[in-house]
Amino acid sequence: MKRIAIVGGETHIHEVTRLAGQHLTIVGAVVRESQKAKAAEDFKCPLFDSEAALYEQAKPDVVAVANQNDLKGACVLRALRAGCDVVADKPLTISMDEQREIEAFLRAHPERRLLVLLTLRGQGMWAEVRNQVRDGTIGRPAFCHVRMAVQLMRELRPDWFLDVNRSGGLFLDLLIHGIDQVEWALDSKIVAMTATMGNLGYPEDVNLRDHAAVYCELASGATAIIEGQRMLPEPAGADYRMLVAGTQGYLDLDFGESTLHVTDREAKRRAITEFPETQSVLADWLAGGDLVDQESSLRANRLSILATQSAEEQRRIVLD
Structure with a gap:
């Protein structure tokens, strides 16, 4: 099973959590202070104070990005640069500059994979x-x-x-x-x-x-x-x-x-x-599929x- 970390958990994180124990293992999360109690209950994983600590200590294969929309693009880039694949709730970013930066990074690092949850x-x-x-x-x-x-x-x-x-x-x-x-x-x-x-x-x-x-x-x-x-x-x-x-x-x-x-x-x-x-587009992606x-x-x-x-x-x- 893939080791997955969660950043945010703001919206539609159920697409990730419902696969826990079957297709993935949730190894850690970073959330806002006001979300910590609910995240600990829902995610059943260690909570970290920073993304850097999450990546260094939890060592995820994949990062699920579901924080507020204007913060997503930078978070996606940090996860990719940390050597992780990324699954993001929509939108991936709201900035065209960040969009171009993400596209350029993926062109330069074809070993990395990215999925936006286009669940339909x-x-x-x-x-x-x-x-x-x-x-x-x-x-x-x-x-x-x-x-x-x-x-x-x-x-x-x-x-x-x-x-x-x-x-x-x-x-x-x-x-x-x-x-x-x-x-x-x-x-x-x-x-x-x-x-x-x-x-x-x-x-x-x-x-x-x-x-x-x-x-x-x-x-x-x-x-x-x-x-x-x-x-x-x-x-x-x-x-x-x-x-x-x-x-x-x-x-x-x-x-x-x-x-x-x-x-x-x-x-x-x-x-x-x-x-x-x-079918779950995330489960398909984790298995190497290309439904999305x-x-x-x-x-x-x-x-x-x-x-x-x-x-x-x-x-x-x-x-x-």
Whole structure:
């Protein structure tokens, strides 16, 4: 089993902890002072006062980075330079300078591995959308719409999460999944992006962002819209959807309702009920798999930074 250390444990660390004892051993963690009691209970491992002490004494093979978003990039680089592989909750970093530095380090050190937890790739229903597209069920994809809506839950969020300068905003913290799904399912690269991001629910909070959307042009000639909000009313926890329209029909996924339908050229609609088995993208990666390959991890984060820049600068960005 791989020896894994945790830095942060702020969000989605369950992807790591649920594999403890099967695929990995948690050998140590560094968390904020206010998190220590819960971390000791959840992680069941020694806690360290610094990353340097963690790496020197616990000697991990892999570091799981899940601290606040604006600190992640520097933490990822320190772990890589300490000779560890890295698994990071999204986003990898909110800074393009750090993005370039991470990419350059990995080019210079091909023995190192990195994974961003793009967990939707492991969900059977999302994987089946990709399978249906690649099987030609709906012909050539022409348009894709991804929706990712969640509750804001202000009272449960740490302060940094509600500050765009520290969280990075909706593209980096949420819609990165949709951006990745568009390229993965349609098997085509995004070549241009035009985005918006704003705050309609709490205009008095100048650093909050509660909605965003990006219009994407793909190399295949298809287009996509990826949009999301932190406005979902209770009791719904999340509303994730994906529609792909092609030259011979369309696919319609409603993740909340656990349904996937295909409509053919004769307008006959049928439910798809058999899906690939759901799998952990982290377990796959630890076993040497490439369900989420390193290039895709880096690219999804880079595209999310560019979408954020497009929204902030109010301009269309053409990718190199």
